[in-house]
Amino acid sequence: MAQKATPKKEEPKICFIISPLGNENSTTRRNANGLINSVLRPVLTEAGFKVIAPHDIDTPGSITRQVIEHLLEDELVIANLTELNPNVMYELAVRHAKRLPIISLAENGTKLPFDIATERTIFYNNDMAGTESLKPKLVKAINESLNEKKPDNPIYRVINESIMRKVSVTENIQAYTLDRLSEISMTLHDLYNLSTTNRVNRSNSIIVNLTITRYDKKIDYNDIISIFKQNENFSVSILSIKSEEGDTRIEALIEVGGGDRNARSILRRLVAEGYTFNANYL
DSSP, X not given: OOOOOXXXXXXXXXXXXXXXXXXXXXXXHHHHHHHIIIIIHHHHHHTTEEEEOGGGOOSSSOHHHHHHHHHHHOSEEEEEOGGGOHHHHHHHHXXXXXXXXXXXXXXXXXXXXXXXXXXXXXXXXXXXXXXHHHHHHHHHHHHHHHHOSSOOOHHHHHHHHHHHHHHHHXXXXXXXXXXXXXXXXXXXXXXXXXXXXXXXXXXXXXXXXEEEEOSSSOOOHHHHHHHHHOOSSSOEEEEEEEEXXXXXXXXXXXXXXXXXXXXXXXXXXXXXXXXXXXEEEO
16 A cells, blocks of 8 residues: 655744843843843744844854845744844844834833834833733734735835835936937838928939028027928928027028029018028039
8 A cells, every 4th residue: 555745833023132142140131131032032933933143043154144044035024123132233223124024022111212213113111011911922923924915114215115116217218208209200200201292302402501500599499390391382302401509500401493593482471480501512
């Protein structure tokens, strides 16, 4: 009879405790152990977590390295901010940088630094009644933290704002670039139409080199092209056109069907629209 495969035992989730430690038998150590053993460990064990505190680490190797590995990899971290221990603050920042679930606790009377004063923190009284009232708050915080898809914290808030500013600037540049490309495309389309659908009869045409100026404002490039196009009785081919001197001058080389008379008609239209020019007939 075939033997059934033994189901693989599921590894427990790990919760790492950040806490001030103090020297052996110090008040700091006694208070930290009291909170861990009477509240954190029972509640977390009931929730299916294996609890590890820094002084529980007995694996050979660098303690600092192992602490950071726990901060970066464990499913949950609980930080006891009481006494505002520098090591605790450093470890809190490491966890924030990874944007993983973290729960902050502090004894009543702890004045949090302004950097984290507005962050969610559970305050408790360090007595028997206080520890009992802390348990349901901790259970609720555990459930909320594990269900939060994108934990919020000061580090990621700043990163997100920075990214949004960069995206906004990029979007403006993209919009400007697309607008300019659209304008260029329309201009090229117009030039193509002028040079193909309104082809000049070269046996009866004149080439005019124009320098068009306007000093009261920038020249409307498309307006010049429109003036060249508005001719029902003769055709115009734009051989070249370019703007110079900050769009206050345009150099254009045009070929006008019908000769000098029709060329003068275009020049009169330029004057009527407020432009001045210098024309050379080639």
